[in-house]
Amino acid sequence: MKPKELISCIITTFNRPDLVGSAIDSVLSQTYENIELIVVDDCSKTSYDSAMANYNNDPRVTFIRNEINMGLSASRNNGVKHSNGSYIAFLDDDDIWLPNKIESQLKILQNNSSYIACSSSHIESISKNIINHEVREYKLADIYIENLIGPPSKILVRSEVFNKVSFNETAKHAEDWDFYLKLLEYGIIYSIKEPLIIYNTGHFERMSNGFASYTVEEIQKKAYMTYVNKDKIGEANFNLRLTNYYFSNFKKRKNKLSFLIDVVKDVGFMTMMSVFTEKTLIIVKRKATNIIK
Numbered sequence: 001m002k003p004k005e006l007i008s009c010i011i012t013t014f015n016r017p018d019l020v021g022s023a024i025d026s027v028l029s030q031t032y033e034n035i036e037l038i039v040v041d042d043c044s045k046t047s048y049d050s051a052m053a054n055y056n057n058d059p060r061v062t063f064i065r066n067e068i069n070m071g072l073s074a075s076r077n078n079g080v081k082h083s084n085g086s087y088i089a090f091l092d093d094d095d096i097w098l099p100n101k102i103e104s105q106l107k108i109l110q111n112n113s114s115y116i117a118c119s120s121s122h123i124e125s126i127s128k129n130i131i132n133h134e135v136r137e138y139k140l141a142d143i144y145i146e147n148l149i150g151p152p153s154k155i156l157v158r159s160e161v162f163n164k165v166s167f168n169e170t171a172k173h174a175e176d177w178d179f180y181l182k183l184l185e186y187g188i189i190y191s192i193k194e195p196l197i198i199y200n201t202g203h204f205e206r207m208s209n210g211f212a213s214y215t216v217e218e219i220q221k222k223a224y225m226t227y228v229n230k231d232k233i234g235e236a237n238f239n240l241r242l243t244n245y246y247f248s249n250f251k252k253r254k255n256k257l258s259f260l261i262d263v264v265k266d267v268g269f270m271t272m273m274s275v276f277t278e279k280t281l282i283i284v285k286r287k288a289t290n291i292i293k
Contacts, residue, residue: 005110007035007102008085008159012075013093014042017051024055027091032103037061040079043069067163071173073167076152080162088159090152096202097153099197105156106189117157118186120151120196127201135193144237146244147177149189153197161186176251181229205275211248217263220247239267243275 009027013020027037041048043066055061064082066075076090086124087106092095105118121132133148142148149155167175167181183189220227223245230238246263253259259279263272 001256003140004034004086004100005106006082006085006205007032007106007156008079008088009035009091010035010076010077010079010083010088011037011039011091011093012042012072013039013048014069014075014187015044015046016093017044017046017048020048021054022095022096023091024051024061026097026099027101028058028060028187030097030102032106034084035060035102036083038079038082039063040075042071042075045209050265057124058286059187061154063178071169071172073171074169077166077169080166083159086159088162089156091151092151092200094202095153095193097152098099098196102156104192106197108192109158110158112190114188116161116183116274117155117189118192119154119189120194122150122197122199123195125198125200125202130195131199133191135199136191138180138184138189138191140181143177143180143184145241147174147180149176149191151199152176152179153199155189157183158187168197168225168228171225171228173222178225178229179182179247210243212250212252216266217247219248225287239271240275243267247275 011020011023011027013023018046019189024037024039027035038059043062048063054064055063062082065077066078070078079090080088085154087109089102089105101120101235105120108114108118115137119138123128131150135191138149162185164186165179168178171178180189211222214222220242226233226241226245230242233241243263246259250256260272
């Protein structure tokens with residue numbers, strides 16, 4: 001490993017000074033030490049003075065405050081603009097890096113120039129389950145339907161790619177999936193089997209629960225980035241991805257029959273049944289695994 005290469009970590013945060021300290025500490029505790037940390041406060045209403053005071057004497061840490069609330073994508077892009085590293089990593093303020101995160105990923109990227117980024121498995125914060133898609137090389141077509149790579153907190157990216165790629169600042173949801181689609185046009189994302197982060201699944205579960213009360217039209221608005229990328233992923237993949245949205249937390253939905261009729265009208269019966277069957281098989285497999293354990 002080349003020990004002198006600088007790694008830039010960008011933590012985005014908003015109104016959560018009580019959480020960001022744990023995220024910061026997980027970066028500063030990395031086994032790879034040549035790291036600069038840029039914390040981007042997205043114009044929070046809650047003071048970060050106490051959180052900042054803990055790191056005033058650490059030259060590795062820089063705090064930036066957006067003058068207006070810009071959103072997650074714009075905050076990440078702002079952090080990139082202030083970065084100096086050969087590689088860039090992201091961390092949300094409620095996620096945690098495990099100590100060998102950067103060292104493990106940097107070894108992969110330094111040994112293979114065709115990899116544009118490196119991801120990993122992760123541990124869910126609530127269930128403690130390890131979400132593992134096995135060792136693999138992700139190419140563009142692999143994520144047309146689903147974001148298999150995971151949250152940006154998992155990835156380490158070559159910095160030169162940001163001359164061509166950035167996060168879509170109009171995105172309110174699935175901005176990471178959209179970013180990976182663009183990223184994979186320039187190289188392969190390699191995924192390590194080893195879990196390297198603890199991913200806070202609390203916000204995901206709250207978001208998933210909300211889908212159970214959405215109409216088809218409201219879900220379509222939520223799936224805005226799917227529509228943006230329709231031409232790139234193709235009609236069939238578009239319908240499958242949209243149907244995955246429709247079935248998010250379906251078991252908690254009221255008036256299931258009328259909702260299914262609306263779904264069929266939008267994507268067709270065969271697409272609906274394909275996704276429904278796949279999700280049912282996943283649930284059965286999980287239950288069987290729990291019984292074996």
